Amino acid sequence: MTRVRIIGAPTDYGANRRGVDMGPSAIRYGGLADELANAGVDVVDAGDLPVPRAEERDPDTDAPAEGDAKFLHEVADVCRRLADEVDGTLAEGAVPLALGGDHSIAIGSLVGAARNADVGAVWFDAHADLNTPSTTPSGNVHGMPLAAALGIGEFADTEWANASGLDPENVALVGLRSVDGAEVELLREHGFTAYTMSDIDERGITDVTEDALAAASAGVDGVHVSLDLDWLDPKEAPGVGTPVRGGVTYREAHSAMEIVDDADCLRSMELVEVNPTLDQHNETAELATELAASAFGKRVI
Numbered sequence: 001m002t003r004v005r006i007i008g009a010p011t012d013y014g015a016n017r018r019g020v021d022m023g024p025s026a027i028r029y030g031g032l033a034d035e036l037a038n039a040g041v042d043v044v045d046a047g048d049l050p051v052p053r054a055e056e057r058d059p060d061t062d063a064p065a066e067g068d069a070k071f072l073h074e075v076a077d078v079c080r081r082l083a084d085e086v087d088g089t090l091a092e093g094a095v096p097l098a099l100g101g102d103h104s105i106a107i108g109s110l111v112g113a114a115r116n117a118d119v120g121a122v123w124f125d126a127h128a129d130l131n132t133p134s135t136t137p138s139g140n141v142h143g144m145p146l147a148a149a150l151g152i153g154e155f156a157d158t159e160w161a162n163a164s165g166l167d168p169e170n171v172a173l174v175g176l177r178s179v180d181g182a183e184v185e186l187l188r189e190h191g192f193t194a195y196t197m198s199d200i201d202e203r204g205i206t207d208v209t210e211d212a213l214a215a216a217s218a219g220v221d222g223v224h225v226s227l228d229l230d231w232l233d234p235k236e237a238p239g240v241g242t243p244v245r246g247g248v249t250y251r252e253a254h255s256a257m258e259i260v261d262d263a264d265c266l267r268s269m270e271l272v273e274v275n276p277t278l279d280q281h282n283e284t285a286e287l288a289t290e291l292a293a294s295a296f297g298k299r300v301i
C-alpha cells in the first residue's frame with residue numbers, strides 16, 4: 001500500500017498576493033486526507049511547518065543572490081526545513097506530498113527529493129518559473145524556483161546550486177503559456193523538455209504527459225511532480241494569484257494525473273499556489289485534492 005505523508009508549507013514569501021499562505025488549510029478542508037484514503041492510500045498528516053508572517057519580516061533583496069528577489073532569506077529558511085521533511089519522509093518509505101504556499105517551496109521539495117537519489121521533475125504550470133534575481137519582472141521568488149534548484153544565473157552562488165543534482169534534460173514543463181523573454185532563452189539553451197498549450201492542442205494531453213514523464217524519468221530513480229494550480233484554466237481554478245487564460249481543462253488535468261500514476265515513477269509531489277482569498281467556495285482547493293487522488297491511483301472502477 002502506498003504511504004503518503006502530507007507536509008504543509010504555509011508560505012506567501014514568494015508571491016506578492018497575501019492569502020496563498022492559507023493554501024494548506026483550504027486543501028485539507030477540501031478533503032485531501034479522505035480523497036487519498038478513498039484512492040487506497042495510507043495517509044499521515046505531518047501538519048504545517050512553522051512560517052513567520054511576512055509582515056514581521058523585511059523583504060530585503062540583498063545576499064545570498066544579487067538582484068531583486070523579495071524575501072529570499074525567508075524562502076531559503078522554509079525550503080531548508082521542507083527539504084529535511086521531504087528527505088525524512090522518503091527515508092521512512094512514504095511519498096511526501098507538500099502543500100503550498102506559493103511555488104517557491106518547490107526549491108525545498110526538489111532539494112529534499114534529490115538528497116539521496118537522482119531525480120527528474122515534471123512541472124505542470126502556466127509559467128516556466130525560470131527567472132533569476134536579475135531577470136525577474138516581479139521580484140517574486142515563486143517565478144524562480146526551477147532556476148534556483150538548477151543553480152542557474154545568480155543562483156549558481158547559492159547553497160542550491162549543486163543540491164538538487166537536477167539535469168535540465170530530466171525536467172519537463174507542461175502547459176506553458178506565460179513565459180518571460182529570459183525564460184524563453186533558458187528553455188532553448190539548456191535542453192529542457194517543454195510543452196506549451198499549443199503542443200497540448202495539437203497532440204493531446206495524453207501523449208504530451210506520457211512524453212514528459214518519459215523524459216523526466218529517463219536514467220533517474222524517480223520523479224518529483226510539481227502541480228501549480230494555475231496550470232488549469234482560471235474557469236476551473238480561479239483561486240490562484242497569477243491566473244492565465246487558456247489553460248488545461250478539468251478532464252485534461254485528471255487525465256494527466258492518471259498518467260502520472262500509470263507511469264509508476266512518482267517519488268514526491270506538491271500542490272502549490274492555491275489562494276483561498278481569490279477562490280470561489282474553495283473549489284480550487286477541492287480540485288487540488290481530487291487531482292492528487294488521481295495521481296495516487298484513484299479510479300472510478
Ligand SMILES: NC(=[NH2+])NCCC[C@H](N)C(=O)O
Nearest residue numbers: 103127131137138142143242
Ligand atoms: N509560480 C507562479 N505562479 N509563478 C508566476 C511567475 C510569474 C512571472 N513569470 C514572474 O516571474 O513574476
Ligand SMILES: [Mn+2]
Nearest residue numbers: 126127228230
Ligand atoms: Mn504558475
Ligand SMILES: [Mn+2]
Nearest residue numbers: 103125129228
Ligand atoms: Mn509556478
